[in-house]
Amino acid sequence: MCGIIGYVGHREAEPILxxxxxxxxxxxxxxxxxxxxxxxxxxxxKRAGRIADLAxxxxxxxxxxxxxxxxxxxxxxxxxxxxxxxxxxxxxGSIAVVHNGVIENYAILKRQLQDAGVIFDSDTDTxxxxxxxxxxxxxxxxxxxxxxxxxxxxxxxxxxxxxxQPDLIVGARLGSPLVVGVGVGEHFLASDPAALMGATxxxxxxxxxQMCALRADTWHVFDNNHIRIDAxxxxxxxxxxxxxxxxxEHFMLKEIFEQPEALENAMRGRLSDEDATSHFGGxxxxxxxxxxxxxxxxxxxxxxxxxxxxxxxxxxELARLPVEVEYASELRxxxxxxxxxxxxxxxxxxxxxxxxxxxxxxxxxxxxxxxxLCNVVGSTIAxxxxxxxxxHAGPEIGVASTKAFCNQVSVLMMLALYMGxxxxxxxxxGLRMLKEVRALPGxxxxxxxxxxxxxxxxxxxxxxxxxLYLGRQYLYPVALEGALKxxxxxxxxxxxxxxxxxxxxxxxxVDGDTPSVFLIPxxxxxxxxxxxxxxxxxxxxxxxxxxxxGDEELARHIEERADDVIFVPQVPEYLxxxxxxxxxxxxxxxxxxxxxxxxx
Ligand code: F6R
Numbered sequence: 001m002c003g004i005i006g007y008v009g010h011r012e013a014e015p016i017l018x019x020x021x022x023x024x025x026x027x028x029x030x031x032x033x034x035x036x037x038x039x040x041x042x043x044x045x046k047r048a049g050r051i052a053d054l055a056x057x058x059x060x061x062x063x064x065x066x067x068x069x070x071x072x073x074x075x076x077x078x079x080x081x082x083x084x085x086x087x088x089x090x091x092x093g094s095i096a097v098v099h100n101g102v103i104e105n106y107a108i109l110k111r112q113l114q115d116a117g118v119i120f121d122s123d124t125d126t127x128x129x130x131x132x133x134x135x136x137x138x139x140x141x142x143x144x145x146x147x148x149x150x151x152x153x154x155x156x157x158x159x160x161x162x163x164x165q166p167d168l169i170v171g172a173r174l175g176s177p178l179v180v181g182v183g184v185g186e187h188f189l190a191s192d193p194a195a196l197m198g199a200t201x202x203x204x205x206x207x208x209x210q211m212c213a214l215r216a217d218t219w220h221v222f223d224n225n226h227i228r229i230d231a232x233x234x235x236x237x238x239x240x241x242x243x244x245x246x247x248x249e250h251f252m253l254k255e256i257f258e259q260p261e262a263l264e265n266a267m268r269g270r271l272s273d274e275d276a277t278s279h280f281g282g283x284x285x286x287x288x289x290x291x292x293x294x295x296x297x298x299x300x301x302x303x304x305x306x307x308x309x310x311x312x313x314x315x316x317e318l319a320r321l322p323v324e325v326e327y328a329s330e331l332r333x334x335x336x337x338x339x340x341x342x343x344x345x346x347x348x349x350x351x352x353x354x355x356x357x358x359x360x361x362x363x364x365x366x367x368x369x370x371x372x373l374c375n376v377v378g379s380t381i382a383x384x385x386x387x388x389x390x391x392h393a394g395p396e397i398g399v400a401s402t403k404a405f406c407n408q409v410s411v412l413m414m415l416a417l418y419m420g421x422x423x424x425x426x427x428x429x430g431l432r433m434l435k436e437v438r439a440l441p442g443x444x445x446x447x448x449x450x451x452x453x454x455x456x457x458x459x460x461x462x463x464x465x466x467x468l469y470l471g472r473q474y475l476y477p478v479a480l481e482g483a484l485k486x487x488x489x490x491x492x493x494x495x496x497x498x499x500x501x502x503x504x505x506x507x508x509x510v511d512g513d514t515p516s517v518f519l520i521p522x523x524x525x526x527x528x529x530x531x532x533x534x535x536x537x538x539x540x541x542x543x544x545x546x547x548x549x550g551d552e553e554l555a556r557h558i559e560e561r562a563d564d565v566i567f568v569p570q571v572p573e574y575l576x577x578x579x580x581x582x583x584x585x586x587x588x589x590x591x592x593x594x595x596x597x598x599x600x
Contacts, residue, residue: 002029002074002086002100004178005195006159006169008067009186009216014058017070020188020195021051029072031085034058035096036068037166042096043068046085066216067169069159069189071098077106078123088127090134091118094163095141097133099126100191101155101176101354109151125154133160142213145170146226149211155354157191169214173206175354177380180204180212180219182233187214193236194395204231205378234378250593252398252489256585257448260441262403263578265392266410271438276430277421278414284387285343285369291422293343296321297368299328299359300347303401303484307408308347309477310577314412317574318433319419328359338368346372347412349396349404351379360385373411375404389415400489402585405481406444409577413437436572443575447568447582454583457544457564458590461515467492468509469584470499470536471519472529478519478577482584490592499532510541517587519580520558522548523573533561544587546580 003024007013017034032054033046043063047054051072071086078084087096103109106125109132114120118131129148137144141162149156155175161168171178171189181188181196181203189212190196193203206212209224210231221231248254270278283290296315298308305327312323326334328346332355338344344363348356351374360381364370372385375393382388391407414437421430461467467486471479480496487494497506499518510516516536520529536543545562547555550570558565568579 003072004098004100004159004191006069006189008169008214013065013068014063017068018055021070021072023195023197024072025051030075030080032072033085033087034063034068034070035087036063036065037161038065039166040163042163044089046082048081069098069161077125084122084124088130090130092134095130095133096161097130098159100157103152104154141165141168141170159189167215171212173210174208177352178206185216187219201236202233203236204233252400252589255398255403259403259406260445262393262407263410263441266407270414271434276427278418280389282387292341294341296323297342297344298325299331301328301353301355303405304347306477306481307405310409311412313474314416318416320424321419328355332358332362342368344368344370346381347408348381349375349401351376351381357381373408400485443569443571447579450566450583451586453566454586455590458587458594462591462594464513466514467494468516469496470516472499472525474573474577475519475521475580478580485585485588489588490595490597499529510536510539512540515542518543518545520545520547521573522570546583
């Protein structure tokens with residue numbers, strides 16, 4: 001995800017901008033740049049590659065001035081090179097723009113501008129904004145931005161400066177987060193409050209459709225009718241120590257190891273022996289309404305979608321409630337019939353994912369009660385849902401989501417218990433579940449003991465080009481998650497499948513160079529998964545099995561057939577996703593490190 005940071009004040013902007021970009025580095029990027037101003041002179045410096053490359057370039061060619069904007073880019077329109085890096089500047093060199101999001105109608109706008117003689121310097125959608133601003137600038141940058149926004153279709157978090165008004169930064173938000181950092185005699189603009197750590201604790205979250213105008217001494221926010229409003233200032237609850245890598249080499253590894261503690265935080269104050277159930281403060285739905293809910297739709301993207309799939313099994317088994325899980329990117333454009341008693345639950349770590357937000361808004365528009373499971377407190381989705389539950393996983397800095405998945409699944413488990421106890425679960429069953437759920441942090445801590453063994457296995461397989469992840473029932477979404485972690489972090493092609501589906505075609509992919517990771521359940525369909533494993537062995541595919549300890553006969557059987565077996569603690573089937581995902585996260589991490597992939 002791209003990052004934005006802007007500064008206007010009394011200090012040199014360049015070091016503040018570069019430091020802010022470093023704080024956003026964890027998000028991943030492939031180029032970075034800054035534009036600063038000294039009076040009417042705009043200084044543009046940008047580089048493909050790491051922030052260290054930009055910093056080296058700035059040592060030779062500093063960017064002077066007390067105001068500027070900067071950006072880290074993940075290439076979407078055009079390759080990752082110096083030309084396509086942000087900021088983008090208008091042809092006359094007067095206006096610079098950094099942008100997160102996608103301008104959907106950029107091709108039409110670009111053609112119109114080119115027909116009018118404008119020469120473009122990059123392949124990006126963002127440059128269209130800079131060129132349009134030059135055309136519509138009439139002495140007032142705020143006004144020019146307002147006019148140009150009216151021509152854009154798509155999403156944006158935007159920061160703009162002009163050499164003709166060098167005391168001003170203009171920001172705008174639609175579908176891509178932006179916060180104003182309020183200081184004394186200085187102001188900041190950022191796509192993520194994390195970039196402001198150490199600079200200010202006071203932030204103003206812009207809402208969709210809002211714009212801001214920042215000068216050293218003033219900050220103004222305008223609503224979507226262009227009327228100045230009093231936007232509330234929030235204090236960031238951010239513990240800088242938590243954002244430190246500590247003794248870990250990468251944030252991803254640190255966050256994998258934080259899972260036991262994250263689970264404790266997710267459960268704290270939410271489990272009640274007295275009522276043999278769980279409690280949540282923010283659902284904003286009374287028991288009568290919850291009892292009359294006939295169906296849930298869970299919506300999310302990526303890893304959060306996989307947590308939602310685990311949630312589907314949990315809700316159906318424990319609460320006997322039908323659940324449909326929809327990619328948010330599909331739900332937002334679908335017009336599926338949903339009856340009135342359907343509750344829509346959005347699941348998201350950041351609370352800012354554009355598709356999840358759009359799906360939530362579409363569901364609200366259709367009159368459904370909406371809930372959200374969010375990690376980031378005060379995020380847009382957390383604010384816009386009718387009610388919800390915070391994940392309390394702590395800041396997730398690593399690019400790959402790990403501890404948020406863990407807490408999403410555990411909160412879904414507690415919600416399933418809550419809904420189940422309202423319907424058909426007895427107090428005895430409720431108490432048994434509470435006991436099992438309370439033991440989870442310790443069990444996940446034990447699951448982490450496989451770390452060194454996983455590292456060994458990673459050494460065996462880090463050179464492969466393809467991998468398969470196979471599981472059934474509760475472990476099928478975990479197979480999908482294992483495959484996503486590997487592709488995202490190590491750039492190895494990986495697929496997750498329900499194990500029994502292999503024989504319907506995909507087994508053709510299996511050969512001696514394609515390892516399969518098998519997630520073997522402790523009960524239920526264990527025998528069936530073992531016969532799926534035989535099918536893979538018959539085609540000469542190497543097998544890494546993840547299995548629960550405790551069942552000696554099954555363990556022997558697996559050891560005879562698999563090339564490697566990682567044993568995780570024995571737990572009831574509905575808890576297995578949380579222990580089985582641990583070796584998969586570690587495997588993706590170690591393979592990525594061995595391949596020298598920078599995103600770990
Ligand atoms: C995977 C990952 C992504 C996110 C997805 C949704 O490791 O990080 O797949 O899970 O982009 O993000 P949130 O949960 O913030 O809505």
